[in-house]
Amino acid sequence: MLTLNRIALCQLDELPVGLGRAFEVDGLPLAVFRTRAGRIFAVDGICPHKCGPLADGMLAGDSVVCPYHAFRFEGATGACDQAGTCDIATYPVEVTDDGVFVTI
């Protein structure tokens, strides 16, 4: 049975502006980004191409660019710009006064 869990990740100021941070929630690698425009999103932490650490990638607008071979994934949908590479999963994120929460 699929159970959804709402997990507290960190405080907002622990996410650097314009960058990502790597989390591992019960063994699941996540990359959480905070764009300059203030949007927060969470995606799979590992690039499906060659296992690049996506949290170390750069943001191009609302997309994340893998640091290994510049494969690009949309933050909102997880869609990849390269044919033949699968998309990545995305996870809902919530920011409250108590911090940043992800639902997996």
Next chain:
Amino acid sequence: MIQQNTIRDTPLTRKRLVVIGNGMAGARFVEDLIAADPSHGFDISMFGDEPYGNYNRILLSNVLNGSQDAKEIFLNPLGWYEENAVTLHAGKRVTKIDREAKIAYADGVEEAYDTLVFATGSRPFVPPIAGTSLHGVFVFRTLDDCRNIADYAKDCKKAVVIGGGLLGLEAAKGLMTHNVAVTVVEMGPWLMGVQLDADGGKVLQQTIEKLGITALTSASTKEFVGDETNRVKGVKFADGSIVECDMVVVSAGIRPNKELGAECGLTCDRAIVVDDTLQTNDPDIFGVGECVQHRGMVYGLVAPIWEQTKTLALRLTGKNPDALYTGSKLATKLKVMGVELASMGRISDVKPTDEVVTFAEPAREVYWKAIVRDGKVSACCMLGDLGPADDLVDFFMTEKPAPSRRLELFFSAGSQVHGHEISLADLPDAKQICDCNGVCKGTIVKAIQAGKTSVPMVGKATRAGTGCGSCKKMIAGLIEAVAGAVKADPSESWYVPAVPLDKPTLVAEVKKRGLKSVSAVLCELATHEDEKSKNGLASMLKGIWGTEYIDERDARFINDRVHANIQNDGTFSVIPRIYGGVTTADDLIRFGEVAKKYNVPMVKLTGGQRIDLLGIKKDDLPKVWADLGMPSGMAYTKALRTVKTCVGSEFCRYGTNDSTKLGIALEKRFQGFEFPAKVKLGVSGCPRNCAESTVKDVGVVATEGGEWEILVGGAAGAHVRRTDSLCRVKTQDEALKVIGRFLVYYRDNAKWIERTYDFVPRLGIENLRKIIVEDSLGIGAELDAEAEKTIAAYVDPWLERDNPVFAGQFEETRKVSLPMVV
């Protein structure tokens, strides 16, 4: 009525440019203009006879023979004109020019001009013989002609092509694919009279007759004979003989469209006469392409026409107001009906004093002929096997002396090497072209056929050429082979993809607006946001603003955020400076101790005479740096990397100067300099060059007599290039000064990711020598001051170990457990 273009921000300063003709010359000219200066100040209007965007006329025969679809040969679809703010009057023929009022008139449209360009091209010549209006008689020139010929051929069994030149043979080949028996009729004594001599023409005739085409030479057509329904049924010759046929295609050469020019009073001879500036006798009217005559020549091939369009674009945009077109030397390689043919110069032009060198191999239908005049190759034709053609083209174009043993023109050591080279067209589709991204020829060719006709477009579609870039020349070659020519792409001149400005314009704009951070530039000037542009802008802004630069870490690649090189398992490599590759026992012991303490999985000596600790976890980086107590070698970033040295005069028996001392001085002085791409140095103590200085970005070689030779622009990676010699200096101080100037000049003028091995040949070593050594621009003192400023601003990035600049800079993945309660 004057058509209004879109309103611009500065309407008063804009000039109106009207181009008459939307063929290969007219459209290419406009492309060249936009590429030369994307912010050109013109409002551009074009008139085209045909109701289409422009297409590649060279490929028409492919449309006729069915190997390409008509839509594949379009160079610029109608959308292109819109995107580039070019007003296209398609299907409108200009009928009158009022030079006094400066207005061009076409059916129902008027365009006022400040500058007018004639690119009216040419039309097929139809000989004045009876019967040209019969059904089934065609000319072969336009896309519509192609369609009409192909449609009509469906019901035909026999066709006659009038004209045995290049286009006539192409038409014959096209007709063969429609199962029509073809007879080619040539008035001259042999086929392809422009490119071949009599013997070559005979060889070609034999070859095509084997393919099933009949060729009649010295045949003068008198009349096309029709039946009672006015359909053509035969061709009658001057000797009374008749060849029966169901259709005729006339391809008897071209005539320039000069009439419009003549009517408005422009000087015309065989075509509209232009001078070396491509100007007609009216200073506001210019001409390019097949409609113009330059120094007595009318060109019908694309290469010279594209030289003309480029020259005119450079002049009119002011990018090079002194650009001149002084005529073209014609050297072409063609494939006619599967027969390879190379032609340069006028092969029929033989003087009694000329030497003629020929080689023939009848069984393989190979025929080579070169004419040597005054010791130089003045013309050449080659048929069947183009082994030495590249060498001959080189002799012809550069006018260098022919070898005194003339047979070496065809059979030199060099030509044998060429002979073994496989041409791009012959490579199998499965051959990998881009080794970085694993892209095969077939994939690239498909992209080109789908209209991706510039290297960046192919890169975007297939990733080919987007890795190390060393295959870009091959991609350009494939585009030429498949689409006829590489399309000018304005984005090639931009500094970064997201900001459509070249570097000088971008720098000026950034300074004018006072933009000191990457996000500010992106916000005000960019069309979109991408990682390459962020990196490039960060590097450029740091160079412009120095200490005033607002350093946003999200504009940096991971390596530049943590000052280490990311590896394929997510760990990092640590390479400290070892100045000049000279270390000490104490430092080596420390390396060993650190490697043990952190269980470093691999300790590696690098090619740049340093020591690399591989497999360091992100959160260990600050500790490793602290324990090493050495500054960063910056091996992870676009900056000064190593200075490789040989032992030199301190110990070496051959050393003539102290290369290690100079190497250490160079590395200490320029450490921390950031550039558009990485920079590696080498210093060798004698011309034996053990430090491989001749393949470095900057190399220094000591010479006997105590001088240092400074070399620039070398490479020994995916691309290999020998350095060019910049100058010789006498002392270490002079060497430091010249190299400092070069480095600053490169930093401030190179494009993003442009290595010195591209930068140096782009500017030219003579030009660079004038600027750097002779100070022709008077910027020497400025460059020196800039070098001093950058030296003073150097801070070891590894000192951030004590004060991380953003949250989580040196932290590993944070582990979070699921709550226990479900």
